[in-house]
Every structure is written in structure tokens, then in C-alpha cells.
Amino acid sequence: MADLIEPNVSIVGLPGSGKTTFLAALWHLIQSHEIQTRLRFGSMSNHDYAYLNQIVKLWRKATEQGRTQIAGTKSISMNLTDASGRAIRVTFPDVPGEDYRTMWEDRKVDEALAENLGAGNIMLLVNGDRIKAPAWITERMHLTGKVESGPAEEPVRWEPRLAPTQVQLVDLLQHLMRRPLDQGPRRLAVMIGAWDQAEGEGLSPIDFQAAKLPLLDQYLKSGRDGWTFRTYGLSAQGGEFDENDENNASAKAREDASRLREFDLLSNRIRLLSGGSESHDLTEPLEWLMGDQ
Numbered sequence: 001m002a003d004l005i006e007p008n009v010s011i012v013g014l015p016g017s018g019k020t021t022f023l024a025a026l027w028h029l030i031q032s033h034e035i036q037t038r039l040r041f042g043s044m045s046n047h048d049y050a051y052l053n054q055i056v057k058l059w060r061k062a063t064e065q066g067r068t069q070i071a072g073t074k075s076i077s078m079n080l081t082d083a084s085g086r087a088i089r090v091t092f093p094d095v096p097g098e099d100y101r102t103m104w105e106d107r108k109v110d111e112a113l114a115e116n117l118g119a120g121n122i123m124l125l126v127n128g129d130r131i132k133a134p135a136w137i138t139e140r141m142h143l144t145g146k147v148e149s150g151p152a153e154e155p156v157r158w159e160p161r162l163a164p165t166q167v168q169l170v171d172l173l174q175h176l177m178r179r180p181l182d183q184g185p186r187r188l189a190v191m192i193g194a195w196d197q198a199e200g201e202g203l204s205p206i207d208f209q210a211a212k213l214p215l216l217d218q219y220l221k222s223g224r225d226g227w228t229f230r231t232y233g234l235s236a237q238g239g240e241f242d243e244n245d246e247n248n249a250s251a252k253a254r255e256d257a258s259r260l261r262e263f264d265l266l267s268n269r270i271r272l273l274s275g276g277s278e279s280h281d282l283t284e285p286l287e288w289l290m291g292d293q
């Protein structure tokens, strides 16, 4: 097989956005053949299956992934093929989300990550359950007036990491459209993850994006940087998993996890919402990201 297969997709996201969980669910889906998928597994670039097998094991027993450690960083690159035999390379720099945050905080990007991000289309994962919302000054003032003031609190020094999620995301996307990562117009799939929690708001994924991430929404809709985007709702777990008990003696078991372990076909836990329809096939957005050739 040729060394460089085009097109290329990179899957990215801030800390805790669901990158490792997505990879585990995708690996289960394409390995198990439980349900029919748009794209099928072709090959792995480095034949390193140990890491994938480790994360999929946790996913199958409905246990959360541990934080991805810098020392254990794995960049996964797999080739998937569509019905006509066309291949797509899906690169998964499964780096801790901090590496993206470093781009925001220190304006630096690691060389290997830059190589990944500088080529191809992007799947951006956002944890719909952990969006740090902007605080309106007027609201703050209002609250300050209402709340009885106790002993004076130490003011918290502002640091870039305290910036709202959408500010960090727009900055990340802008980096991808500027030198040295720029490569012209690209496709972007925004995946609003943990949809099983986010759907309680009663919004469609695109309305959720407009309501909860208005800066990101307006940045994308304005079209100023040349992104062609689609927004999906994603539940890669199908509900809440048991907490990971590695280094955490008080890890909580969750009721939802017992329900999820009962599924006959574990692929059916996965939920993907796009437009008005719902499926279990995580390869759908990847196929769209292959673009028209």
C-alpha cells in the first residue's frame, strides 16, 4: 500500500473532550462487524494494536478511560476504505488535550502534532457536558449585588486556561487556517459529545452549538476562514460509564453502566445524530470528511 494515502483526517479536541473514548468506540465498531458501516477497516500504519486493545477493553466493560498521559502518548493512524475501495487515512494524535491547550496558552505547537494538523480535514470533539460557558459581566454584577458578601475572597488570577471553551476552540481553528498549519479551505465535523447528557436541553446538535457555543457558531457560519462544516451529536458511550478505578480508590459505579453492559450488540450503544436522523455509525462523518474527489 502506498505510504501516503489521501485524503487525511485528524481527530482533535481539548482535554476531556472524549478523544480516547471516541477512538475506543470506533475500534469496537469496525472490528466487531456487528453492524454495517459506511467505511471499513483497511490497515493500521504502525501495526500497534496493544493500545487500541487496552482502551477497547475498558469501553466494552463500560468503564471510563483514564486521562491520556504524556508518557503513554500514542499517535494512531489507520486506513479505512469506502464501498468503492477509496481509502482515507484517519490520524488520531491521541495526545493529552493539554497539547492543544498549549497552542492556546503558549502559542506553541509540537512538531509532530503540527505535521498531523497541517494536512487534511478535521474532526473536532467537544464534550457537550463540560462546556465552560462565558460569564456575562452584567450577570456577575447582578449576582454580586444579591449575594451577601462573606469574608473577602482572594481574587483569582486570570490565566488563559480559564477562558471559555468556545474561545479556545475558535483560537485552535484559527491556528489551523494560518501559517504554518494553513492548507486552504477544509472540511470540519464538529462533534458535540456526551450527547446522552446534552440532549436533556431538548435542542438539535446545530441549535445546541448556536446556544451554548455562540462564538464558535458565528465564526463558522460567517465563513471567513473557509471552513465547510457540519455539526453532529455524538454519544460514544451511550450513557454514563463506571469511573475508572486506576489511581482512584473512590471510583463511582454508575447505574447507567450496568444497563450498557446488557446490550447484545455493543455497537448499538453508540449514537450519532445528524440532521434529523440517528444512527450507530461513527464512520459516517469520516466518510463526509473524505470530501469529493
Ligand SMILES: Nc1nc2c(ncn2[C@@H]2O[C@H](COP(=O)(O)OP(=O)(O)OP(=O)(O)O)[C@@H](O)[C@H]2O)c(=O)[nH]1
Residues within 6 Å of the ligand: 013, 014, 015, 016, 017, 018, 019, 020, 021, 022, 064, 065, 066, 067, 068, 069, 095, 096, 097, 098, 127, 193, 194, 195, 196, 197, 234, 235, 236, 237, 238, 239, 240, 241
Ligand atoms: N456521558 C458520556 N460521557 C462521555 C462520553 N464520551 C466521553 N465521555 C466522558 O468524557 C470524559 C473524557 O473522555 P476521554 O475520552 O477520556 O477524553 P480525552 O479527550 O481523551 O481526554 P484527555 O486524554 O484527558 O485529554 C470521560 O469522563 C468520559 O467518560 C459519552 O458519550 N457520554
Ligand SMILES: [Mg+2]
Residues within 6 Å of the ligand: 019, 020, 021, 065, 066, 067, 068, 094, 095, 096, 097
Ligand atoms: Mg485521552
